[in-house]
Amino acid sequence: MSDPKIGRRALLRGAGGLAALAALPSVAACGTGTSRVSSGANGGSKTVIVRDSGGAYGEALQKAVYTPFTKETGIKVQVVNLQGTQMLAQIKQGRPQFDLINNSMMDHAKFVAQDALEKLDTERIKSLKSAKIPENQITDHAVAHSFYGQCMAYRTDAFGGRKPESWADFWDTKGFKGSRSMCNPDADLPELEFALLADGVPMDKLYPLDVDRAFNVLTRLRSDIKKFWDSGPLPGVLLSRQEVTMATVWDGRLAALQQQGVPVQRQLNGARRQFQGFGIAKGAANADAAYQLMDYSLRPKVAAALAKTYPSNPASAEAYTLLTNEERSKLAGAPEYYDKGFDADINWWIKNEAAITKRWLEWARG
Structure with a gap:
């Protein structure tokens, strides 16, 4: 099983290491869907390229999120599995081969320090209000979708x-x-x-x-x-x-x-x-489609569907109301467990x- 946590740890330790990436040469994307797709004059792209960590987690995302998203919107989801060094190198050169980044909120904060994420227009994320995501997990550049x-x-x-x-x-x-x-x-x-x-x-x-x-x-x-x-x-x-x-x-x-x-x-x-979340790459070619996928993924119903497929805890408090007692009991984010823990600073x-x-x-x- 691939771990989204390991992807986070494999980034770079500390802001100092990230700063060195400005001098890195371009790194080609690995995985699938590496071609750029122009969003067009009206921003109405029919493709969005998302970075996630792959493995069993990626399979769950495909089943519970990406496939039904494409069915509803007609927007194809292409996936790349990139390390932080690769992503930052591409963003620094102004040609990111991805749009939406699924990563830890800690790594998103590191990306912000490198001016590597777009500032979010939360008005374009319609599901935020209904999802009831903790306020401290909604930042100017990233929004949490789950935690471990x-x-x-x-x-x-x-x-x-x-x-x-x-x-x-x-x-x-x-x-x-x-x-x-x-x-x-x-x-x-x-x-x-x-x-x-x-x-x-x-x-x-x-x-x-x-x-x-x-x-x-x-x-x-x-x-x-x-x-x-x-x-x-x-x-x-x-x-x-x-x-x-x-x-x-x-x-x-x-x-x-x-x-x-x-x-x-x-x-x-x-x-x-520790929370995982979404951010949009600075200079993303398909920003409008990235917003649509983020908005879709944060819907309580979609977050609940993912929780049934993969053992991650939705950041959405509302998502737990859509699960059975048995399903909730397996998740550390369930109301009866949540206050037993603490957020990493x-x-x-x-x-x-x-x-x-x-x-x-x-x-x-x-």
Whole structure:
């Protein structure tokens, strides 16, 4: 399975790295639909080229979003799978081979710093009002459509019927015996927030992160961390093999294991949310069609259809009202779970990610 999260992590760390892209040569688009399609004098293009991460996620988008969008509007959707360096190089040269960018809100913020996204006219996104997307996820240049949660997973047969309820329990290797697994920065942001929550910091007081305190707490657990995972499936593999009893995990990763009978469960208390969203490339040739696809994708009915096809959590609060109780119960964005977690402060992370990653790598090596 391809992960939209991995696409985000594979971009570049920090605004400094992005700035260097201005000098990069042109990079040809990979994937399909690389030819430019003029929007014409009236902006009425019949094609839109969208960047997404492909894989199982891309297949779900094709089924739940792109195909029905084309059927309704007559606008063909072509897909390219590009890394951030490729996209920025093309935009810098004024010839982006794509129009709509499906990426993390953090990466969109990095693109804004490089003047790589069009400023949005939200009046052209008619579904915004009905979707009830959190206000802090609607920016001048991007709008969130979904999020993924990073949370705790554990084996239900490991603790004599007891269930870990908090990150403090994750750190309690005497009360909840067994090895742990946490993520490597190649997979996602270092998990400093979880360490601070384990040490008693209230969820609404996390930022700005107390970095020294977080690393001190991480050090208390270091000898019990069997492996740092660098891909979405790995925590599930470690849990399935009983190599660890608890791991941090992307919340949508457990469903397949549970269907296979593996005794694993998630704990969403203190889950970290990171949103994915849409932005329009600076100089996009098919901007009008990009607006139409964005508007269509954000409709609650469409967001709900995608959630039934792929384990992502709609940003639209209204979308959850269109799902059954069983369907909602699988999603970290459901009303009964949402307030258990927190939003990653992407502005703090953009400023500090490079330094934190360097320190994390030194810490992990011991």
